[in-house]
Amino acid sequence: MTIRRRRLLGTAAALPLAPAAIGGLAAPAIAQRAPIRIGMITTLSGPGAALGNDIRDGFALVVKNAGGRLGGYPVEVVVADDGLRPENGRAIAERMVRRERIQVLTGIVFSNVMLAVAPVVLGPATYISANAGPSQLAGEGCNPNYFNVAWQNDNLHEAVGQYVTQQGVKRAFILAPNYPAGRDALTGFKRFYKGEVVSETYTRLDQLDYAAELAAIRAANPEAVYIFLPGGLGINFIKQYAAAGLRGRIPLYGPGFSFDQDVLPAVGDDALGCFNSSQWALDLPFPANRQFVDTFEAEYKRLPSLYASQGYDAALLIGSALAATRGEVSDRAAFNAALKRAAFQSVRGSFRFGNNNHPIQTIYMREVVKDAQGRMVNRTIGTAFENHQDAYAAQCRLPA
Amino acid sequence: MTALLFVEQTLNGLQLGVMLFMIAAGLTLIFGIMDVINLAHGSLYMAGAFVGATVTARTGSFALGVLAGAAAGALIALLLELAVIRRLYARDHLDQVLATYALILTFNEAVKVLWGPAPIFLAAPPLLSGTVEVLPGIPYPAYRLAVIAVGLAAALFLGWLIGRTRLGMLIRAGTTNRETVQALGVDIGLLFALVFALGGALAGLAGVMAGPVLAVQVGMGEQILILAFVVIVVGGLGSVRGAMAGSLLVGLADTWARALLPVLLRGLLPPAAADQVAANLGSVAVYLLMAVVLSVRPQGLFPRHA
Numbered sequence: 001m002t003i004r005r006r007r008l009l010g011t012a013a014a015l016p017l018a019p020a021a022i023g024g025l026a027a028p029a030i031a032q033r034a035p036i037r038i039g040m041i042t043t044l045s046g047p048g049a050a051l052g053n054d055i056r057d058g059f060a061l062v063v064k065n066a067g068g069r070l071g072g073y074p075v076e077v078v079v080a081d082d083g084l085r086p087e088n089g090r091a092i093a094e095r096m097v098r099r100e101r102i103q104v105l106t107g108i109v110f111s112n113v114m115l116a117v118a119p120v121v122l123g124p125a126t127y128i129s130a131n132a133g134p135s136q137l138a139g140e141g142c143n144p145n146y147f148n149v150a151w152q153n154d155n156l157h158e159a160v161g162q163y164v165t166q167q168g169v170k171r172a173f174i175l176a177p178n179y180p181a182g183r184d185a186l187t188g189f190k191r192f193y194k195g196e197v198v199s200e201t202y203t204r205l206d207q208l209d210y211a212a213e214l215a216a217i218r219a220a221n222p223e224a225v226y227i228f229l230p231g232g233l234g235i236n237f238i239k240q241y242a243a244a245g246l247r248g249r250i251p252l253y254g255p256g257f258s259f260d261q262d263v264l265p266a267v268g269d270d271a272l273g274c275f276n277s278s279q280w281a282l283d284l285p286f287p288a289n290r291q292f293v294d295t296f297e298a299e300y301k302r303l304p305s306l307y308a309s310q311g312y313d314a315a316l317l318i319g320s321a322l323a324a325t326r327g328e329v330s331d332r333a334a335f336n337a338a339l340k341r342a343a344f345q346s347v348r349g350s351f352r353f354g355n356n357n358h359p360i361q362t363i364y365m366r367e368v369v370k371d372a373q374g375r376m377v378n379r380t381i382g383t384a385f386e387n388h389q390d391a392y393a394a395q396c397r398l399p400a
Numbered sequence: 401m402t403a404l405l406f407v408e409q410t411l412n413g414l415q416l417g418v419m420l421f422m423i424a425a426g427l428t429l430i431f432g433i434m435d436v437i438n439l440a441h442g443s444l445y446m447a448g449a450f451v452g453a454t455v456t457a458r459t460g461s462f463a464l465g466v467l468a469g470a471a472a473g474a475l476i477a478l479l480l481e482l483a484v485i486r487r488l489y490a491r492d493h494l495d496q497v498l499a500t501y502a503l504i505l506t507f508n509e510a511v512k513v514l515w516g517p518a519p520i521f522l523a524a525p526p527l528l529s530g531t532v533e534v535l536p537g538i539p540y541p542a543y544r545l546a547v548i549a550v551g552l553a554a555a556l557f558l559g560w561l562i563g564r565t566r567l568g569m570l571i572r573a574g575t576t577n578r579e580t581v582q583a584l585g586v587d588i589g590l591l592f593a594l595v596f597a598l599g600g601a602l603a604g605l606a607g608v609m610a611g612p613v614l615a616v617q618v619g620m621g622e623q624i625l626i627l628a629f630v631v632i633v634v635g636g637l638g639s640v641r642g643a644m645a646g647s648l649l650v651g652l653a654d655t656w657a658r659a660l661l662p663v664l665l666r667g668l669l670p671p672a673a674a675d676q677v678a679a680n681l682g683s684v685a686v687y688l689l690m691a692v693v694l695s696v697r698p699q700g701l702f703p704r705h706a
Contacts, residue, residue: 045508047619049517178679200672201662202679206623208614211412211544212659219405235519235615243524243541243613245531266519266615 040107058311071322086116139392152390154188156255159384161193185228234258242270356396417651418551422606426599432638442621443507448604473604522611636700657685
């Protein structure tokens with residue numbers, strides 16, 4: 001009996017570990033010369049699958065629109081699923097870099113996977129991050145072979161801290177899961193927030209029910225609530241926030257991750273009127289963005305998310321570098337120098353790299369509304385930062 | 401913390417508890433009677449939520465969605481029993497764990513193929529989407545009250561079924577001594593299939609009921625299954641009464657720890673340290689409860705008489 005129970009609990013504890021699944025997807029390549037192979041390690045199974053799915057689709061869209069080419073040169077995108085497990089990501093990276101000799105990689109969604117993969121790929125290959133932006137790779141640990149085309153992890157949180165301060169919020173209730181990225185998020189928020197933090201609450205990473213925290217929020221009656229709750233956690237919280245009658249009474253803020261197209265259709269009206277930050281928005285008026293949104297919707301029959309925009313920009317960036325190096329990627333220094341120029345039309349308007357190969361860019365504030373067709377979308381309502389650079393760039397010794 | 405806030409948090413704990421009960425009851429019956437560890441029980445919960453959400457979206461009726469979710473749970477459980485679980489009764493627990501873990505992966509991929517990787521939408525019916533003033537100054541979500549009502553109704557129904565009917569008598573007998581029941585000429589295959597379907601229906605029901613509160617997404621079953629395992633170990637394996645007691649204890653311990661600890665600790669420590677310690681203690685409250693219960697009653701609160 002005792003042994004049986006122990007085994008039962010052991011198996012229950014092993015549950016959240018999702019399996020590895022490896023798939024290959026080859027972009028069509030019609031070419032005289034061998035196509036340039038680009039490795040995409042991303043999360044395509046488990047609860048984070050929608051994010052990796054959008055990065056992959058955004059990237060593939062650029063390749064498809066250009067007839068299987070980037071920067072005029074035929075490419076082959078090799079896709080593999082890390083299942084949100086760092087050890088899987090690392091094994092795939094080793095296979096791609098050491099066995100298949102792939103020299104350009106991208107696609108990782110989660111920072112823990114990124115940190116496991118970085119030591120394997122940086123050097124033999126150049127990595128262009130389309131999402132994960134851990135501080136470890138932005139400050140002292142920055143690397144000439146690592147570029148981030150999305151953001152440094154703190155940026156969107158900093159933006160909301162800045163924006164609510166501009167809005168004159170004096171009392172904020174802030175909440176995140178109790179794990180490194182959760183604590184970093186609230187640190188980022190507080191870096192630019194000047195008012196009082198009435199409570200800094202950390203919840204379990206596997207928490208489903210937020211009733212206890214919602215009651216505490218009602219009792220504290222703050223002027224703003226800031227949450228960083230990725231994926232399903234955010235959906236749970238936003239639904240419960242509305243059901244508790246708090247929506248419309250206390251403004252709810254978050255980073256764009258909790259309020260984008262991967263989440264909004266599942267939350268519905270409960271998200272209306274929530275505010276969030278992002279480096280990109282559906283309604284940004286730039287021609288490159290209009291083309292991106294229109295072709296994405298035509299191709300995939302859904303609206304793109306910020307993750308899709310990041311995958312799309314990563315492909316454009318790689319294309320710009322390939323065009324500059326005439327399709328040559330084995331001269332690492334020349335390819336990296338071409339990437340650093342960022343000579344591409346980003347969907348988010350102005351974009352350039354700082355000395356640490358992370359973006360210097362505008363961060364927008366958005367509000368969740370319904371569009372003319374009744375779909376849940378974000379409307380841009382202002383900017384929190386212009387030409388914003390991350391807090392770690394000064395510790396990086398790479399030249400500008 | 402005021403008395404009113406305490407009442408509200410107790411309601412929250414109760415609601416989490418009955419939700420857990422609907423999943424744990426099936427899990428504990430299947431384990432108690434068939435001696436099968438079914439890790440795929442959470443997949444039935446997920447299936448209930450997805451089918452319920454789809455039917456609600458198509459028909460516009462949440463009630464139909466609830467029925468469809470429970471029916472889907474029962475039907476899939478029945479098919480599962482016939483196709484896979486039936487072959488596992490004679491195997492040891494490790495084989496069962498491996499096979500049902502494979503089922504989790506299969507179900508998750510199947511849902512991804514059918515519904516896509518993004519979470520889907522399910523809202524409470526308009527009638528239940530507001531708040532109710534349960535006590536002066538405490539607006540409480542009407543839907544959560546409905547969850548409590550449905551959960552308690554399910555518990556009463558199970559209590560009646562197991563305590564007062566012939567089927568229940570056979571189930572109780574099966575939990576205590578399977579071989580004797582079989583020797584007395586009871587069609588044990590049919591009994592097992594019925595219990596499996598019953599567990600599946602409850603899990604499916606829990607899935608739809610959870611939909612408006614939680615994200616309906618791939619992998620939702622595994623998150624709640626871990627708590628359900630804690631519940632049945634605390635309550636005593638195979639006991640429905642134990643599952644009820646365990647669910648309520650786990651629900652209340654989890655909610656109270658999260659609600660009360662920050663307030664208590666803020667009186668003792670500086671705010672930042674208090675928040676940090678409260679977060680860490682709150683995370684392990686459920687497991688502390690389990691450790692304490694097991695050290696006092698190693699067979700759980702209501703052990704079956706093996």
